[in-house]
Amino acid sequence: MTEPKIEIEEEINESPRTNGFDPSIYDKIVEGCRLSVRMASQNEWRQAEIISRCRAPNGSMKFYVHYVDCNRRLDEWVQADMLDITTLRMPQKGGKKGAHLKEESRDSNETDAKRGGRKRKIPLVPMDDMKQEPSDMAPPMPTVSSGSTPSLRGSMSMVGHSEDAMTRIRNVECIELGRSRIQPWYFSPYPQQLTSLDCIYICEFCLKYLKSKTTLKRHMVGFITDISLNKT
Ligand SMILES: [Zn+2]
The missing domain is CATH 3.30.60.60 (N-acetyl transferase-like)
Known part of the structure; x- marks a missing residue:
């Protein structure tokens, strides 16, 4: 009886986790896209932005996502089956923000910080380290001081070049x-x-x-x- 062994190998090597969708549909999900993503730590669906993606040897896709209105430390790699493809919205070209991105523009601490005011909503910090860090502006590690330090909660659509994009992961x-x-x-x-x-x-x-x-x-x-x- 060698069949069970073959099945296991297929599970590991052959079948990407795609929720029954044609795997090619995930090629459409590029950096800057938005859609609902199941947040593993919370077991709930949240609006998220695709920051990066990569393909495993078995062909399955992994996506690095930023949850809108959440601190960037919650950004994570997720498997394709964590994405709700039916909610997919493509990135807007040309930097002009559409109506649905309006909420996010408030979310950018860079512009707010420059104006000196911080009128952002209290971020959702679901982790139990809330007590230690009531402000999402205080990173736990010393960060490199430079003008190119990425915004902690910014949107991918506001980033101009790939070097910045890399520092978001x-x-x-x-x-x-x-x-x-x-x-x-x-x-x-x-x-x-x-x-x-x-x-x-x-x-x-x-x-x-x-x-x-x-x-x-x-x-x-x-x-x-x-x-x-x-x-x-
Ligand atoms: Zn030493």
Whole structure:
């Protein structure tokens, strides 16, 4: 009886999760599109914007989505079957915002911050860390100070070039600093070869980043030796 084995392989390798839709329909869902997406953590459907997409070896699509009116740290990769294709709206060309995007323009903290006023709605922060961070403007990690720091809740339609688009996607899975493991909320400009790792190891003394525990240990030994040599 080899049949069950074949079936399992098919499940893994052959059948993309498409809710019964023709997989090619997902080619239409490009960056900037909006549609309802099932938010995994909340088990509810929310309006979302497609930030990026990629195709797995089995042909199934994954989409990086930003939930409208939610903090950008809730942005996530979702499988195609989390998307409600019947609600799909294509991105508007030319930067002019349509009526349905009006709500989102209020959502951009960049323009609000420039005017000095923040009249945004209280964001939906469904996580239990609400207490620690009542304001969505305070990132948990030091961010690189530069004019190109992406808005935390902005809309893809307001972004002009791909470099900005890249910084909208959370790229670091996890960091280890001292005895703590921390999952970042936002993009961080680490070298690309490090962002593919499960974890980036950071020296708690000099904040150098390393790709493994072994290299961190080696680095720390050198560091401690340096200190003792300087003292004598
Ligand atoms: Zn160090």
